[in-house]
Amino acid sequence: MDLEKLSLDSAYIQSFLDNGKSHKYISCHLQSLYPNVRGLSERSVRRYCIKHNIQRLNGPELDRRVSNAIQEVGPTYGVKTMLGYLDANGLKIGRVRLRNSLRRSHPDFHERRRNDTARQTNPVPYYAAYFGHKLHVDQNEKLVAFGVTHVLFIDGFSRKIVKSVIMPIKNPIVIYKVYREILLEFGIWDMLRIDHGREFCLMNFVQNKLRDYRNFRDCPAYVQSRSRENLRAERAWPEVNQRTNYDIKAALISMQRRMLINMYNETEKFCVSFIACNVAQVGLQRFVPAWNRHPLEGFNSRVPDVLARGNNRIARLTDDVIPSVDDAVIMYERAGGSLTRESRFGDDPLKDDQHKISRREQLHHQQAHSFEYIFGRLVNGDCEPFETAIVSFINITLSLI
Template sequence: MAKLEPHTMLIEKLFASGLTHAEISSSLQQMGMKECSKMSVRRFCALHGLRRKGSVSDAELDSALIQSVYETGPSYGRKFMTGYLSSLGLHAGEGRVGKHLRQLHQPYHELRRQGARNLNPTPYHAEYMGHKLHLDQNEKLGMFGVTHVLAVDGYSSRIVAHSTMPIKNNLVIYEDVYRSAVVNHGMWDQVRVDRGKEFYLCLYMQERLSRYRHNLSRPPYLQTTSTRNLRVERLWPEVNNRVNYPLKRALVHLLDQEVLNMEDNLTRFCMSNLTCQVSQIGLNRVVRSWNAHKIPGRGIPNELAADGCLAKVSEELLPCASVVGNLYEQDLGSSLTWESVFGADPFSCEEDRCHAEQIFAENYPDISLIFNHVVNNDDTPFQDALICLMNVTARYV
């Protein structure tokens, strides 16, 4: 590398022009400098502080990773963590992120090594963004009053909408998942769901709007077994491992200690309310990471879905859930469950509810910290918060 020192100004000029290390090496060799490999140029640039604009120093990357590991727990490896950092606006290579993860938290690295899984390759084809939209529900925390619903585009694998609710509900799924996905991205040719009744309102609107699709030759929707809803089923292990199982562990421990009475409506209501909020924080992080991470051989979901669906529809064609619910009941003569609550709402008036929520918020102003602790195997803050919420609620009912 000492042979490069006389050419410092030249190398700095080439670097400033935007050339890569390999391109600088090639240019120097063409000028007659035979012993100037790409690695030599890289070391020279590092020694002289030549960094690309927007690049992240090792100290900055370590600091970001320490906070991100605190927020996501041990299961985020180099690919998912790279996606998570990218979603926060910090860009670094997968190999570099993996190296720093190994150095920063060796125990977590070993856990990921021991938990490595082989994926079952299954034939699947979607021609373009907007070909297939997969909807599915997750009830791993169902006994505690938490249900997740995802909508995933089959071509890009991008999670285009999601929602967390106490009990799966047609109106909430239509409003927060199907309507949100179509308004923001366009009209899918085909919606794919399992045979559950919770998607009836979505399928009703998909059929009503079927003439606005790009390819009218396809059926507007398909109902299949859960095992054939491939794109979205692939995501649930990621959500379970990173969100549901840590929370379930904390709640099961309270059950074992007989702190929770599952027959008590106040307990059920508070447990569902808090766990929905906390799990939504974790789900948001998984969604952001998934959409920003690179899928080998395919690409980054956010980039693959950047242009949206080929067919666009006006928001006026997608009324709110209450309007669509009334249309559904009038057209089909069927009834919908309009509101789903886990347990029973214990508050007799809105004023009491506001007082209880204010007191709880004073004790726990940032519930994202609760999730940070649970995902890092510290269940106590979440358990204490739940007990606090139950005690505060009991004072106002």
């Protein structure tokens, strides 16, 4: 059959079936793409699917996969964000089918999301012309009392989360290190949008040094404003908090009240921060691709990744013009600035003994679940693995002193 000669990826045909399209629809679509090719009838498509074992995802199997996804990310992912998460993991599903599956799989979660009014926002005029125009950088300190700080780098045009990082305490050198990765991978944005936080000083310094490499040079290299005016970043934080931070925070506050952790003890502070950062990192790693592949409200179902690819005018840089972390620190200090080289939350009594640190990691892996499993249970209402991991890590650390 001529359908075989087209060398189509079977996943391409599978995606139509997963999105609820019929064999007749696929046939018409292929005939419009290849008008001079024979053998693209509905019957030929059906035979091709049988030969390559391409089947429409049935209801029970779809519900199983959606249920597994919920176990990984928790109950707060609605249709659009879950659509992005499944797409990022290689499963394309039509929006209507996914909505029905979410309702069938976990009706209580569906009802909770449907009645949630916390995401109501007041529209504010905003303009970014293309991918590479404005890069918004902002920190989130919802978990700062437990040694967890998030930083997001978001493109203003596409709303794509370009990079993210979690650290115990915000530090300008760590932030510049991530920013440098962005310069190497993507290029330089025309403008950085940040608040007045001191933690962005090194990144701003290098952005200003490289300002002549930008595509559009008539705007300032960076603009500092009040945090609430950093709109693109601010509007992503409620999503991150709901899907990652609030469950972690609730569990840690509960542990404090039951006196399972003592945040006045420097060693316990370090241990809590270490486990919480790693668990939060899992949530962020699962959220970012889901966000970047989810359809944007008011954007005709376009997604951040697609928008970024479709209008990319970012200025590429060669490696030799981007200062290394050490060089950037030296240049900044020679210009009269001062930097905190290392920010610590609590104190690790094993920090000077690499052998004991390795031994602690080995014992922890033996006694506790993986961070991926812990996060999946935590966002589904089971705090026990998370609490066990923290208490175990504290006990192991104290036993190795």
